């Protein structure tokens with residue numbers, strides 16, 4: 001620094017002090033005159049203390065690293081949304097709904113145009129049902145007869161032990177809009193209704209809008225989100241569009257493209273699932289059955305009844321077993337033809353659509369937040385590693401995210417430190433369950449006999465027990481249920497009995513669900 005500048009500053013401060021009568025009184029005291037060095041040291045210390053307090057006070061309003069209020073005044077066209085989500089699937093739209101309900105401005109940026117299909121088993125479990133009810137969507141679905149509540153169902157173990165019962169009756173969820181642990185709703189219907197509910201609540205839904213690039217400006221504290229029209233009209237050049245938001249939410253599904261681009265996710269999806277709708281079936285009499293062919297473990301196949309008597313046939317490849325993701329096409333078709341239960345359920349020459357498939361990201365990611373950023377739904381890996389179910393975790397996780405964001409906005413603190421509460425809460429709500437599911441699916445792969453034993457035990461204990469099994473499998477009850485003294489040890493005992501029977505060649509396989 002220039003010495004002339006320093007000298008001038010010192011002179012200015014000395015003059016100011018000399019002119020100040022209070023300062024003069026202090027300088028004239030006996031103590032200062034007798035101990036000038038001590039007094040100077042004390043004065044410097046007090047000065048530093050005051051400076052640090054002033055600094056702390058000046059930054060305590062924004063709290064953390066970004067100056068929330070630094071966003072300059074902008075013209076109307078340059079509106080800055082509080083939150084922008086990439087994707088308006090169940091996770092993006094539920095987040096939009098709950099934020100808009102609290103008066104926050106939200107942009108839902110969706111590359112497709114509704115109604116759009118999403119390959120899925122369409123099985124919507126209870127946590128999601130509760131949210132749909134709250135949003136008014138469940139009433140629309142039931143009144144328009146667009147969903148099918150599962151009443152009777154069960155599973156077939158690797159060895160062919162099966163049990164079918166009425167779990168819905170046992171679960172006593174029998175009011176008109178509340179009848180069963182699972183309702184099947186085609187995603188082409190569900191996703192549009194959820195997105196439109198968010199729009200009605202005040203979220204801005206931009207369809208046909210593909211997000212290409214997102215950049216965060218640390219000075220101003222907002223994101224610039226560059227998009228392009230997914231499909232342009234009349235073959236014209238697709239329009240480029242730019243949105244701005246204080247918080248970016250990646251809700252773009254299991255490929256997790258944005259979170260990967262931004263460096264928060266660095267793995268490929270770890271599972272995959274096929275889907276094929278079946279029409280005009282007369283051979284399958286149930287609402288939902290899970291089939292565990294040994295070669296697919298810890299994955300499984302399922303047949304789920306949809307509204308208007310269509311069926312949905314699925315094959316899930318879940319990580320931890322021998323089957324590779326590329327094997328899906330083979331297994332999907334192979335079981336249709338040669339698994340004794342599945343082939344019989346689908347009947348000869350089924351009227352079935354061509355196989356469709358989409359990836360799964362299971363088990364939850366390690367970090368789903370940062371400064372002005374959240375990752376939700378499949379993009380954050382919110383799929384149960386035992387069941388492949390993700391809709392309810394996408395919705396519940398986004399409700400948690402909305403609450404966390406509302407609190408953060410109220411506190412004027414959008415730092416990662418503040419948004420960490422989102423990660424803590426979803427971990428408590430279902431993240432630890434995912435860890436348990438992962439362990440269980442590896443266990444089932446190593447010891448398929450456990451599923452044979454469970455089916456046998458359910459046969460002995462009846463529908464009440466099946467209902468509890470269904471509640472655990474659909475996330476209504478924690479997986480620690482298996483550790484209960486009247487569950488785990490009994491399954492182990494059955495497994496022991498089956499092992500002894502097999503040793504003496506007495507194991508017997510059932511080949512039809514109808515033999516229950």
Ligand SMILES: Cc1cc2nc3c(=O)[nH]c(=O)nc-3n(C[C@H](O)[C@H](O)[C@H](O)COP(=O)(O)OP(=O)(O)OC[C@H]3O[C@@H](n4cnc5c(N)ncnc54)[C@H](O)[C@@H]3O)c2cc1C
Pocket residue numbers: 086087088089090091092109110111112118119120121122123124125209210211212251252253254257272273274275314357358359360376377378379382383388389390391392394
């Ligand atoms: C075959 C299959 C069967 C399944 N069965 C079940 C089941 O029976 N029950 C269950 O609970 N779960 C099931 N799941 C999981 C379930 O589908 C997901 O958990 C759920 O869809 C997650 O919702 P989401 O909103 O996070 O993601 P998605 O539903 O994938 O939505 C993401 C949205 O983001 C949009 N998007 C992507 N990239 C961009 C971009 N760059 N710009 C703008 N928009 C973008 C997409 O168009 C999409 O609309 C299944 C999954 C598969 C693949």
